[in-house]
Structure formats: C-alpha cells, structure tokens
Amino acid sequence: MNHHYMFYDLDDFFANAQKLGYPCVELWTSPQHFFMDYRQNDPIERLSHLIDEYGIRIHGICPEQCNPKPHNMAAKDASIQERTLAYFTRAVDVAKSVGATQVLVTSGWAYYNEPVETARERSATMLKQVARYAGEQDINLAIEALRAPESRIANTVADLNLLLSMVDEPALKVCLDIGAMVSAGNTIQEYFDTFGPKMIHAHYVDTGERSLHLALGDGERDIATDILTFEQNGYQGVLSVECTDSATLTDPMAADARSMATYLSAYEKIEAARA
Structure with missing residues (x-):
C-alpha cells in the first residue's frame, strides 16, 4: 500500500513493488498520487500505464475516508450523504476500470454528542446503497x-x-486490519470464527509501542504464527502491508524491503518446521 510513499511519486511505489517481488498493490487515493472526489478523478490511463509498465496489478482501491476527510459513511447532513454516495460509487467505478476486485470502506464516524446507535443506522443505510451498487x-x-x-x-x-x-x-465483506484488531483486543482467529469466507482482505502489519501499523519486522508480532493462522483457516485473500509509520516516510522503499524479507523468512521458518 502506498500510504508511506506520500513524499514520493506513485511511479516510485510501483517500481519498488516490482523490484521487491510484490505481485499486486492496494492503491490509497492520496491526492498527490491519484486524485478522486465525488465529482471527478484523475485519468484512469495514468494507472493503466503504471500497471502495464511495471506488470503490477491493482488489487483494490482504498479511498480516503477518515475524519476530517469530507466523505463519511455515517454523515448526518443530507448534502454530505449525497456527496458520500457519489464518492464511493465513483471508487467502485475506478476499481472496475483498473481491473481491481474490491474497494476498502469503513463505518464512518459518529458525533460524540449523539447516541452511537443513531450513527450506526446512518452508516448501515449508506453502506447498503454502496454495496448494492458495488454488487x-x-x-x-x-x-x-x-x-x-x-x-x-x-x-x-x-x-x-x-x-x-x-x-x-452480499457484496459487503470484511477486511481484517491488524492494528485495529490489536487495539480492540481481538485476534485473527476471532475474525475467522466470526466471518469465515467473508474475510477477503487483510491490512497486514506489525505492531509495537511506536505504531500499530509498522512494516513487518519492525514490531513485536510473530509473523510466522500469524501467517499460519491465515493459512489454517483457508484464507484466499491478499495480505496488504498498510504501513503508516511516520518513521518510514523518508525511505519507504527500505520499509517495504524489510516487510518482504520478514515475510519470506517467516515462510522459511514454517517450511522448516514442516520438514
């Protein structure tokens, strides 16, 4: 994922993904990389060129959507709801145009001075509309x-x-975000026990005191054990390295190299144990 490349061109992200052997990427719609709002988006040809030049497919689109971004799944104001629906249906169209299979979404957020149940109802209403269109x-x-x-x-x-x-x-599935999972005190197995085949994606990161979205190997998690848990549950989705650690912003290429090296080392450990 290109979040930690915010001070680099998108071309650098694709070039490094190719160099390190990442077969696909998740595209975060940073305005400096690929601009998209509820009315317009950068030309799809820009992304198509990168896909062709580097042989890297775009697996999914991750639109900007956390507060204070303007598009909130649980928006209260009717005009914001209208813009939010247009924004996420546009994201679906962009995903389809570049051959991606999914769009990352969240619940949106509630105001602190209202019952969370009220905001959840608004979120569900908007998600239903977007999911129906996506399907x-x-x-x-x-x-x-x-x-x-x-x-x-x-x-x-x-x-x-x-x-x-x-x-x-049916089009609404689940992404397991390791950072959010750790923050909530849940486990990978709890996600599989609850959602089963609805688990189609993972924001797969390391966690530690500095951040809950570290490059693999920069934190405290047992990566081999995590991989085995996904494997033992028959997971068929992508493990997307969503590194948002500010310490990696000046050299995101090195962070991605550490993630890939840690991932491959974990697999060597798994295979050695099986031998």
Whole structure:
C-alpha cells in the first residue's frame, strides 16, 4: 500500500513493488498520487500505464475516508450523504476500470454528542446503497474496523458483525486490519470464527509501542504464527502491508524491503518446521 510513499511519486511505489517481488498493490487515493472526489478523478490511463509498465496489478482501491476527510459513511447532513454516495460509487467505478476486485470502506464516524446507535443506522443505510451498487458492478466492499477515537461505530469483531447484519448485502465483506484488531483486543482467529469466507482482505502489519501499523519486522508480532493462522483457516485473500509509520516516510522503499524479507523468512521458518 502506498500510504508511506506520500513524499514520493506513485511511479516510485510501483517500481519498488516490482523490484521487491510484490505481485499486486492496494492503491490509497492520496491526492498527490491519484486524485478522486465525488465529482471527478484523475485519468484512469495514468494507472493503466503504471500497471502495464511495471506488470503490477491493482488489487483494490482504498479511498480516503477518515475524519476530517469530507466523505463519511455515517454523515448526518443530507448534502454530505449525497456527496458520500457519489464518492464511493465513483471508487467502485475506478476499481472496475483498473481491473481491481474490491474497494476498502469503513463505518464512518459518529458525533460524540449523539447516541452511537443513531450513527450506526446512518452508516448501515449508506453502506447498503454502496454495496448494492458495488454488487451490480461485480466489485466487493471490504470493511475494516476503526480504532477509538477514530470512530465509535465499529471497533471490534462484534461491532463489525452487527453492522454487516444491518446492511445484509452480499457484496459487503470484511477486511481484517491488524492494528485495529490489536487495539480492540481481538485476534485473527476471532475474525475467522466470526466471518469465515467473508474475510477477503487483510491490512497486514506489525505492531509495537511506536505504531500499530509498522512494516513487518519492525514490531513485536510473530509473523510466522500469524501467517499460519491465515493459512489454517483457508484464507484466499491478499495480505496488504498498510504501513503508516511516520518513521518510514523518508525511505519507504527500505520499509517495504524489510516487510518482504520478514515475510519470506517467516515462510522459511514454517517450511522448516514442516520438514
């Protein structure tokens, strides 16, 4: 994922992904990389050129959507709701145009001076509309939990499960965000036990005191054990390294190299144990 490349060109991100052997990427719609709002987006040809030049497919689109970004799934104001629907349906169209299979979404956020249940109802209503459109386009939505205080609507496995039941649309699936999972005190296995085949994506990171979204190997998690848990549950999705650690902003290429090296080393450890 290109979040930590915010001070580099998008070309650098694709070039480094190719160099390090990443087969696909998740595209965060940073305005400096690929601008998109509810009315317009940069030419799709820009992304198509990068896909062709580097042989790297775009697996999913991750639109900007956390407060104070203007597009809130749980927006109260009717005009913001209208813009939010236009924004996320546009993201679905962009995903389809570049051959991606999913769009990353969240619950949006509630105001602190209102019952969270009220905001959750608004979130479910908007998610239902976006998911219905996505399903018509053969695109999945992958919803991740948010950490407190980012949002109060869906922080835990139980929160996400409630929201999915309220939306009740087949195109709405689940993204396991390791950072949000650790913050909520949940586990990878709890996600699989609750959501099963609805688990189609993971923001796969290391965690530590400095950040809950570190490059692999920069934190304290047992990466081999995590990989085995995904494997033992028959996971078929992508593990997307969503590094948002500010310490990596000056050299994101090195961070991605550490992530890939740690990942491959963990697999060597797994295979050695099986021998």
